[in-house]
Amino acid sequence: MKARPIAAALAVLGYVVMLVPILFVVGGAFTAGSTLKFPPEGFSVRWFGEAVANESFSQALTSSLLLAVVSTALALAVGVPVALALHRGHIPGRSLLEGLFLSPLVIPELVIGLALYQQLMIGLKQTSFLALLVGHTVLLMPYAVRVTGASLALADQSLEEAARGLGSSPWHAFRTVTLPLLRPGVMSAGLLGFITSFNNVPLSLLLQSRDFGTLPVTMLDYIQQSYDPVIAAMSTLILAGTVVIAVIAERTVGFTKIFGGIN
Amino acid sequence: MTAASPTAAPSTASTTAAAAEFIDIRQTFGDFTAVDGLNLTVEQGKITTLLGPSGCGKTTTLRMLAGYTTPTSGTIRIAGEDATRLPPEKRNLGMVFQSYALFPHMTVADNVGFGLKLRRVPVEERRKRVADTLDLVGLGHLAGQRPKKLSGGQQQRVALARAIAIRPSLLLLDEPLSNLDARLRVQMRAEIRRIQAETGLTVVLVTHDQDEALEMSDAMVLMRAGRVMQSGSPAEVFPRPANRFVAEFLGYENFVERDGRLLTVRPEHLEISTGPATEGARLALPATVTRVAYRGVDRHIALTTQGTGDEPVPLIAALRADETGPDPRPGDQVTVVARPDRVVELAG
Numbered sequence A: 001m002k003a004r005p006i007a008a009a010l011a012v013l014g015y016v017v018m019l020v021p022i023l024f025v026v027g028g029a030f031t032a033g034s035t036l037k038f039p040p041e042g043f044s045v046r047w048f049g050e051a052v053a054n055e056s057f058s059q060a061l062t063s064s065l066l067l068a069v070v071s072t073a074l075a076l077a078v079g080v081p082v083a084l085a086l087h088r089g090h091i092p093g094r095s096l097l098e099g100l101f102l103s104p105l106v107i108p109e110l111v112i113g114l115a116l117y118q119q120l121m122i123g124l125k126q127t128s129f130l131a132l133l134v135g136h137t138v139l140l141m142p143y144a145v146r147v148t149g150a151s152l153a154l155a156d157q158s159l160e161e162a163a164r165g166l167g168s169s170p171w172h173a174f175r176t177v178t179l180p181l182l183r184p185g186v187m188s189a190g191l192l193g194f195i196t197s198f199n200n201v202p203l204s205l206l207l208q209s210r211d212f213g214t215l216p217v218t219m220l221d222y223i224q225q226s227y228d229p230v231i232a233a234m235s236t237l238i239l240a241g242t243v244v245i246a247v248i249a250e251r252t253v254g255f256t257k258i259f260g261g262i263n
Numbered sequence B: 001m002t003a004a005s006p007t008a009a010p011s012t013a014s015t016t017a018a019a020a021e022f023i024d025i026r027q028t029f030g031d032f033t034a035v036d037g038l039n040l041t042v043e044q045g046k047i048t049t050l051l052g053p054s055g056c057g058k059t060t061t062l063r064m065l066a067g068y069t070t071p072t073s074g075t076i077r078i079a080g081e082d083a084t085r086l087p088p089e090k091r092n093l094g095m096v097f098q099s100y101a102l103f104p105h106m107t108v109a110d111n112v113g114f115g116l117k118l119r120r121v122p123v124e125e126r127r128k129r130v131a132d133t134l135d136l137v138g139l140g141h142l143a144g145q146r147p148k149k150l151s152g153g154q155q156q157r158v159a160l161a162r163a164i165a166i167r168p169s170l171l172l173l174d175e176p177l178s179n180l181d182a183r184l185r186v187q188m189r190a191e192i193r194r195i196q197a198e199t200g201l202t203v204v205l206v207t208h209d210q211d212e213a214l215e216m217s218d219a220m221v222l223m224r225a226g227r228v229m230q231s232g233s234p235a236e237v238f239p240r241p242a243n244r245f246v247a248e249f250l251g252y253e254n255f256v257e258r259d260g261r262l263l264t265v266r267p268e269h270l271e272i273s274t275g276p277a278t279e280g281a282r283l284a285l286p287a288t289v290t291r292v293a294y295r296g297v298d299r300h301i302a303l304t305t306q307g308t309g310d311e312p313v314p315l316i317a318a319l320r321a322d323e324t325g326p327d328p329r330p331g332d333q334v335t336v337v338a339r340p341d342r343v344v345e346l347a348g
């Protein structure tokens, strides 16, 4: 009881720390002036117009979305069966395998990036998109394995056995019982993967090329040359997009369900 | 499918046809033998109970019958046909898991209808059979709920309904009552008996509770370390345990050696006499009272008597609390007697 005011104060502080920078950026995006400052000078939406019209931004956005979607799909395609095998199968060297799939979490991204740069782009002369795709897929793998694995704990093996006893073939039991229980875990792994890939800088910085750059890297480049409200407008647009995705996710599965699997 | 068709002529099978048989079944996990040379016949239309302490192989036996594990050696017959290697979905058995294993993402009605859907029962008939089965277990009003919303006892009934809805040739129950509180457990014993009587199902029940086994079984099978120690109806087994393990498991607490034979008597069948031995008593042991414990309906009198060796042998006598008679106190020298028909001779 005594700790209550302290806890409340800490919570408020947490929100302030999280929200104030966002407020600065969003506020700055609506300025009528031509420099990025807070409070904004007047109100206008012209910077949004410029952000949308910016060729390199829209190109980078397409690249980022493509990269995030494909690498997330690949990570899930490999990670979900791996999580199932790790959870269910009596495979030898199981902890070794588990360690292998979780290792990207501890290996610095720069190391992965450098390896891919040397081997794929220099050595095998592959495009930067392919190198980025491999890099991001590796990066997302631990999320796919971990988060799906956590939700598998719900799908007790006796459920599949019960289905078998009632007349299901092994595949039918998996499809009608295990898969639906896995869905929230796969969704959250997908969402986490998408966000992680979309926001990634280190790998993308190393593996970008003139014809393929992701949005965060392109924005970073932009800031280094000109510090104007366009960047704030672009950030605000990304924020809005994220909020829309979050609302849809909350409506369809529910956040507690999506992120319940993480711990 | 091996399930007996209800239209089959009864003349081909004897009236006490075996619903299932285990023949020389062994099950090993690595170098550990969980079931060792099991021979067992499950009779049609009866409740057969597998009873024994934790780890004696009851669940393993049930899982072999259901097809979830394949025996290392031996044969399992269901309705007379070899089913040793048949996968579970081809056996048409109803199983209630200890954890119930209800599908959390389906309603109660969908859980119960799961097996019927697989059997392509038409929608209308399916709906009716689900409703009838839920009524049978007294849960008709909860058809639309998710299992998580239900109490333990209700979940247990849903699991039971799901298993019997498919009209299985055998109903397998793995400690179905162990997750329920004591009162509900006693209620559900009668409930399962009633459902068995109404449906005429053949039931194999696993339990480690001897009261449950005695009350519910037509036939009980006592197991230890993967072997059958004794089997028979409760009325056969309870008064005539074959060996010390069975006797101890069924609550016999007094074991004395007489002329090289091992004798046992239940605590409530020991009498305490302050005078000389009563005529005709088979046991008449001089003993010393060590402790008296009042327990409401009875008093437990702990005594020691001299055995064949140097060690004193402990005895327990349960005297009805309202009984007028001797009132033994710690330190009293008494004679412990038992009627000849109360004394059971054990094989070992």
Ligand SMILES: Nc1ncnc2c1ncn2[C@@H]1O[C@H](COP(=O)(O)OP(=O)(O)OP(=O)(O)O)[C@@H](O)[C@H]1O
Pocket: B029, B032, B033, B034, B052, B053, B054, B055, B056, B057, B058, B059, B060, B061, B208
């Ligand atoms: N898949 C398995 N792998 C290895 N050992 C097993 C396996 N299944 C069962 N055992 C072992 O076999 C023995 C018998 O197990 P079982 O589950 O049949 O016992 P039980 O009589 O049902 O006991 P309980 O009353 O505790 O449920 C136990 O010692 C158990 O550890």
Ligand SMILES: [Mg+2]
Pocket: B058, B059, B060
């Ligand atoms: Mg068991």
